[in-house]
Amino acid sequence: MAKRSRNFQSNNISSKNDSDKKSENESLWGKTIKFWIVDVPAMMFMGIIVGILISYAFMSSKPELFIHPLISAAVQATLTAQPTVTILSTPTILSNTPASSTPQVQFINSCDDYGIKITSPVSGDKFPRNGTLHGTYTKKPENAEVWIFSIYREKKHVDYRPRNIAILQDDGSWISETSYIGEIGNETELAPFIVGKDARILINYHNMVGAAIKQWFAITELPSDLVPCSSSAIVEITPPN
Numbered sequence: 001m002a003k004r005s006r007n008f009q010s011n012n013i014s015s016k017n018d019s020d021k022k023s024e025n026e027s028l029w030g031k032t033i034k035f036w037i038v039d040v041p042a043m044m045f046m047g048i049i050v051g052i053l054i055s056y057a058f059m060s061s062k063p064e065l066f067i068h069p070l071i072s073a074a075v076q077a078t079l080t081a082q083p084t085v086t087i088l089s090t091p092t093i094l095s096n097t098p099a100s101s102t103p104q105v106q107f108i109n110s111c112d113d114y115g116i117k118i119t120s121p122v123s124g125d126k127f128p129r130n131g132t133l134h135g136t137y138t139k140k141p142e143n144a145e146v147w148i149f150s151i152y153r154e155k156k157h158v159d160y161r162p163r164n165i166a167i168l169q170d171d172g173s174w175i176s177e178t179s180y181i182g183e184i185g186n187e188t189e190l191a192p193f194i195v196g197k198d199a200r201i202l203i204n205y206h207n208m209v210g211a212a213i214k215q216w217f218a219i220t221e222l223p224s225d226l227v228p229c230s231s232s233a234i235v236e237i238t239p240p241n
Contacts, residue, residue, distance in 0.1 A: 111194045111229035114139045116146060116174075118192055118231045127235035129184060133166070133176045135192060135231070140168055144196045144225070147203070148176045151189040151232070152218070159218035160226075162203045166192060182237050191232035196225025 115138030121127045133148055146166040152159040166176040174192075182188045195203065202223060210216035222228070 111192070111227045114141055114194070116192050116194070116229045116231065118190065118229075118233050121190070121233045121235050123232075123234045125233065125235045126238045127181070127190075127233075128238050128241045129181055130177075130179050130240040131181070133178065133190060135166070135174045135176075136172055137168060137174055138172065141194055144194050145200065146174060146176075147193050147195045148178060149191055149193050149228070150181050151191055151228075153189070157220050159220060160193075160222065161216065161218055162206060163190075184237050184239055186237050187234060188237060189232050189234045192229045194225070194227040194229070196223075196227075198223050199226035202226070 116135065117137070118133060118135040120134040121131070137146070146168060148163045148166055150161045150163055152161070163178045163181055164176050166174040168174045176192075181190065193199075199222075202219065206216065206219065219226075
């Protein structure tokens with residue numbers, strides 16, 4: 001009788017152990033399924049959110065590292081789509097314009113209105129890659145700048161490359177110190193340009209993209225407030241001074 005009781009107790013203990021193991025296995029499977037179905041997607045989602053926030057913060061502080069070369073073309077196309085009338089000075093309201101009617105505005109459409117000319121170098125000169133240009137003007141542009149560009153005239157298009165701003169002196173002269181105007185041994189045409197607000201934005205993007213990717217793309221279409229002057233000089237580029 002005692003033996004049968006011990007066997008019965010042993011069987012009960014064995015059944016309990018099997019039940020505990022089964023519960024442990026079921027609990028382990030449940031945790032595994034929850035981990036892959038719930039925890040992993042939740043962690044991935046949080047990682048994506050954190051990554052987006054970090055990328056946004058970094059992009060805000062280092063925008064030049066995220067700019068694609070095509071941005072220059074996109075900005076250029078946007079600016080080119082503006083009206084062709086060039087406003088190069090503060091609009092002047094005519095004194096005889098009735099207050100109730102639409103104001104009439106005077107526009108300046110030509111670089112020649114400012115008498116901007118390049119005096120040195122002149123066509124045929126040998127000019128160092130980092131040379132200094134000189135010129136004259138008769139009137140300072142209002143709300144605009146004067147920049148020196150290299151011009152490359154191809155068969156099907158013209159390439160424009162901004163080089164540096166020209167500093168207008170009070171005596172009617174200007175000076176522009178360039179650090180690079182092209183490859184040594186090549187010819188380039190140097191000319192002053194009137195640069196308005198939108199054109200300056202284009203130049204800033206051109207320079208920022210070039211500095212970021214170490215490659216400077218040419219401007220092939222001019223916005224309405226980037227106006228070339230008729231005075232220019234075709235020079236042969238020599239080694240820097």
